[in-house]
Structures are given as structure tokens and as C-alpha cells.
Amino acid sequence: MVLAGCTSERGGGSDDGGGTGGTPAAAPTGTPLLIGYVTQENSALGSFPETRVAANAAAAYANAELNGVKGRPIKLVTCATNGSPESSQDCANKLVAQKPVAVVGGIDIAAETAMKIYETAGIPYVSGSPQLNGELNSPNSYSLAGGTVAELLGITDYLTSVKKVRSVHALYVDLPGLLTIAINSAKSILTAKGVTDVKLVAEKADAADFAPALSNVASGNPDAIVVIFQAQACARIVQAASALNIQAPMYLIGSCASPAVAKAAGGQTDNLIFASGYQPVTDDDKDPVAAAFAERVPADQRTSGSEGSFSAVLVVRDLLEELADPTPAALITALKATKDHPNVLAHPFTCDNQQVPLLPSICNASVRLLTWNGKGFADLTGDWLNGSQLVNLTTGG
Structure with a gap:
């Protein structure tokens, strides 16, 4: 609730304009790498199906253009909450049972009640659109943008x-x-x-x-x-x-x-x-990742929330690509070691628990103003x- 001299490069890397690069490769054929995904739908408190659409689009893009993760296809396992604590806990239990390498959070206002489940399972919770407590201060939560x-x-x-x-x-x-x-x-x-x-x-x-x-x-x-x-x-x-x-x-x-x-x-x-927390995307965008978002996500579903889900899935993919053994524990170690790490459609992030006082899960507090x-x-x-x-x-x- 200060103008900082931050980079204005799209996606925020000093080396490229987005957090993800690469050239089209053969379709990945290895054992699928599971990533859980949870967001809120069909609720009077807010329904965000476009975030799920964008998360699936990011996984499809990664598999089609980036060879998945070292030849292993990304498989997104999704679950929808309804805004109640019970539904968030139920989704967490269902996703943890699938043993994903990470869980990506879309928009879920009751996510706080699920954080302990992910923490106990040792599975990192990565969000591009955090909303409330838990997501913002859980030791197992990594918010690649600062949300509300x-x-x-x-x-x-x-x-x-x-x-x-x-x-x-x-x-x-x-x-x-x-x-x-x-x-x-x-x-x-x-x-x-x-x-x-x-x-x-x-x-x-x-x-x-x-x-x-x-x-x-x-x-x-x-x-x-x-x-x-x-x-x-x-x-x-x-x-x-x-x-x-x-x-x-x-x-x-x-x-x-x-x-x-x-x-x-x-x-x-x-x-x-x-x-x-994200830069706007247009149909004629020259940035390759932004162009992929515009191509794969319908115009009426290009929201800040859907950009957050698209971004978070691809950032998780990027981090897994850097690991010798893509496990939840290794991913947590990688997240904690980030410093000005390239983001996707957003400012670089640093998960050192110091980006916002009192809210250690936020790795990036930079935002844009849009018209x-x-x-x-x-x-x-x-x-x-x-x-x-x-x-x-x-x-x-």
C-alpha cells in the first residue's frame, strides 16, 4: 500500500523477456510428472473456472513446445473448491494422495485450512494469485505474485x-x-x-x-x-x-x-x-510466452487470475527443469534459493521470506496498473x- 526502481522487462528476467524459453521439441514420452492444481468454482463467493483453463493451457504449452520436464510430460491433476474450508481440505487430501511434485493454487479464499495438509505431506504450494491468510504466511507456501x-x-x-x-x-x-x-x-x-x-x-x-x-x-x-x-x-x-x-x-x-x-x-x-501482478497480454504480443497465453486462453478469460495460474504452472516447470531429481523436497530447496528469478508475465521473484514484512510467503510484491x-x-x-x-x-x- 512505493514506487521502486524495478526492472520493467516483460516477465522480469535480465536475460530474456519471459521466464520460459526453448524451441519446439518432440512430444515428451517419459513417465508423467504430476502437478496438482486447485481453484474455486461454482461458488457465490466467487467462481474462477478461467484459472483452471489457463493452468491446463500452460501444461499443454509446456508439453507441446518445451518437451515437458526433461522429456517427461506434465500431467495436471485438478480439483475445484466451493469456497468452504471443508472443500479446500478435501481437495488438499485428494491431491496429496496423488503424490504430485507440487500443488499450484489458483484462487481459493479458504486455502488457509488446507496449508497444513500440504506442509505435512512435504509438498510445496505455489500460487500466482494468493488471496488470504495461510497462502501468505505458511512456511510451505510460495506466492510468485503478491495478490490482493x-x-x-x-x-x-x-x-x-x-x-x-x-x-x-x-x-x-x-x-x-x-x-x-x-x-x-x-x-x-x-x-x-x-x-x-x-x-x-x-x-x-x-x-x-x-x-x-x-x-x-x-x-x-x-x-x-x-x-x-x-x-x-x-x-x-x-x-x-x-x-x-x-x-x-x-x-x-x-x-x-x-x-x-x-x-x-x-x-x-x-x-x-x-x-x-501481471502485465497485460494482447493478441499480437511478440513475447513468445505471452503469445502462447493469448493463443491458448480465450480473450474473455484473460484475467489477472488466469495469468497467475498460467504463470505459476510454467514457473514450476522451469524450476523442475533445473533439478537433477524433480522431487517435492528438491523443488522446495530450489524455491528457497531463488533470487531475482525470472518470472512469467510478472516481475522476478525472490523466496527469501523478506519481500513483505509479516507475510513471508510472498516472493514478489510488484504490481502494474492497467486501464x-x-x-x-x-x-x-x-x-x-x-x-x-x-x-x-x-x-x-
């Missing part, structure tokens, strides 16, 4: 360091736990940075009408409105904001960075800014934002 927390930090830094705002109102989903803590921490940071008018408005994810909450958060003509919800609610929120003719700039977190959300605004998108140009997302600032050090303002550091 990093996006909030990036937005907060941009508003205070670049826009020099004095009035920020926030509309956030009424979900107890780390999110509420993050919102209150953001308020402390904004106040410490000189923002004199901070207003927080909570609303249920399944609210029948977002107009009253939006009218409340827009009252007083704030310099900026920050929206922290999942994609399905975000679409209804921007639709209501358009109907209410709200003109204040609205900053939305990565889970809202979806074509469906932008289109719900009915063409009134000039005041919408989306934070994401909607009518056809897709476009980069607003042309550089990464990293507000991780702002956390110190909440701890007295």
Missing part, C-alpha cells in the same frame, strides 16, 4: 506518492480475517502518508444492490475510490457506478481485472484503474509498483 495485499500496497503507494491524494474512500467485501486486517492497515498507512479523509465501507459479496454502498463511498467527492471485491461482484459494482455517474477514479484489485468487469461499465471506463482500452487491458505507468515497505508504517518499523 500487494495490489493494495501498490495502489496506496501510487495514490500517495504519485497522485498526492488527500481523500481516499474504499468499498470492500465484508469478509472477516486477513482482508479486514489489510483494509485497516491500509487506513493506517494512508493516514501516515498524509491522507486526511479516509472512509471505509463494507458490503456483502452477494448484496442485492450495490448502489447504496457506492453512493456512500462516493459521497464527499473523494480523490480516489478503492474497490476490493471478487470479479463477479466487481462487474455489478462498476455497472452501478456507471448508472450513478460516479466520476471519481476507481482503483480495483487484480481479481477485478477481467474483461467482463470492464465491459459491465457500459463504455464508461475512463475512471477505472486495475491493479495486477481498459475497449478491446483489452493496457499498461498505465509502464513500470512496476512495489509498496511492500509501507507495511512498516503499521508496525512502527
Whole structure:
């Protein structure tokens, strides 16, 4: 919730533009290498089937173009949760029973309850779109992008360091736990940075009408409105904001960075800014990995979350390719040793437990701000934002 002098190279490697390279090879024929995958679907709290589509697309791309992992095809074993702790635990048990080399997490708001299962099994949990507690501080979790927390930090830094705002109102989903803590921490940071008018408005994810909450958060003509919800609610929120003719700039977190959300605004998108841990992808993208994402993931499913799943699967593949023996234990050792390791469609990552104070699982807290140009997302600032050090303002550091 500070502009850092980070590399702006696509995917963040000093040697190439993405984390994955190589030339087309013969189809892998060895013993399949299992990677578990879990994400949330068919839930009123949020459904993200596009993340599974992207994860499968990444595995297919790795097998077709990169010879799998040293000639062994990647086999993705998937499981869908419904947002309840029980379903996350059930998926964890099912995936662990398959003995995968890693489990990649899509978007699962109840993932915290499953972390101990993966930890006990000695299987690393790697995520490109972490959401809540557990994913962000489990000793067995490795977040290759910072998710909602990093996006909030990036937005907060941009508003205070670049826009020099004095009035920020926030509309956030009424979900107890780390999110509420993050919102209150953001308020402390904004106040410490000189923002004199901070207003927080909570609303249920399944609210029948977002107009009253939006009218409340827009009252007083704030310099900026920050929206922290999942994609399905975000679409209804921007639709209501358009109907209410709200003109204040609205900053939305990565889970809202979806074509469906932008289109719900009915063409009134000039005041919408989306934070994401990933760079936008276009149909004519020259970066080979971005082009593979655009080719294999339908345009209406190219969300920040689907980029996160595509990225995480390929990064796990890259790390396994470097190992003499691709086992869960060896992968954990490799993850812990990373330093400015090339990412895929994202900033390089370092899993040293030091990237964000109090949240050791985050390996990369850099985000981009995006706008909607009518056809897709476009980069607003042309550089990464990293507000991780702002956390110190909440701890007295």
C-alpha cells in the first residue's frame, strides 16, 4: 500500500523477456510428472473456472513446445473448491494422495485450512494469485505474485506518492480475517502518508444492490475510490457506478481485472484503474510466452487470475527443469534459493521470506496498473509498483 526502481522487462528476467524459453521439441514420452492444481468454482463467493483453463493451457504449452520436464510430460491433476474450508481440505487430501511434485493454487479464499495438509505431506504450494491468510504466511507456501495485499500496497503507494491524494474512500467485501486486517492497515498507512479523509465501507459479496454502498463511498467527492471485491461482484459494482455517474477514479484489485468487469461499465471506463501482478497480454504480443497465453486462453478469460495460474504452472516447470531429481523436497530447496528469478508475465521473484514484512510467503510484491482500452487491458505507468515497505508504517518499523 512505493514506487521502486524495478526492472520493467516483460516477465522480469535480465536475460530474456519471459521466464520460459526453448524451441519446439518432440512430444515428451517419459513417465508423467504430476502437478496438482486447485481453484474455486461454482461458488457465490466467487467462481474462477478461467484459472483452471489457463493452468491446463500452460501444461499443454509446456508439453507441446518445451518437451515437458526433461522429456517427461506434465500431467495436471485438478480439483475445484466451493469456497468452504471443508472443500479446500478435501481437495488438499485428494491431491496429496496423488503424490504430485507440487500443488499450484489458483484462487481459493479458504486455502488457509488446507496449508497444513500440504506442509505435512512435504509438498510445496505455489500460487500466482494468493488471496488470504495461510497462502501468505505458511512456511510451505510460495506466492510468485503478491495478490490482493500487494495490489493494495501498490495502489496506496501510487495514490500517495504519485497522485498526492488527500481523500481516499474504499468499498470492500465484508469478509472477516486477513482482508479486514489489510483494509485497516491500509487506513493506517494512508493516514501516515498524509491522507486526511479516509472512509471505509463494507458490503456483502452477494448484496442485492450495490448502489447504496457506492453512493456512500462516493459521497464527499473523494480523490480516489478503492474497490476490493471478487470479479463477479466487481462487474455489478462498476455497472452501478456507471448508472450513478460516479466520476471519481476507481482503483480495483487484480481479481477485478477481467474483461467482463470492464465491459459491465457500459463504455464508461475512463475512471477505472486495475491493479495486477501481471502485465497485460494482447493478441499480437511478440513475447513468445505471452503469445502462447493469448493463443491458448480465450480473450474473455484473460484475467489477472488466469495469468497467475498460467504463470505459476510454467514457473514450476522451469524450476523442475533445473533439478537433477524433480522431487517435492528438491523443488522446495530450489524455491528457497531463488533470487531475482525470472518470472512469467510478472516481475522476478525472490523466496527469501523478506519481500513483505509479516507475510513471508510472498516472493514478489510488484504490481502494474492497467486501464481498459475497449478491446483489452493496457499498461498505465509502464513500470512496476512495489509498496511492500509501507507495511512498516503499521508496525512502527
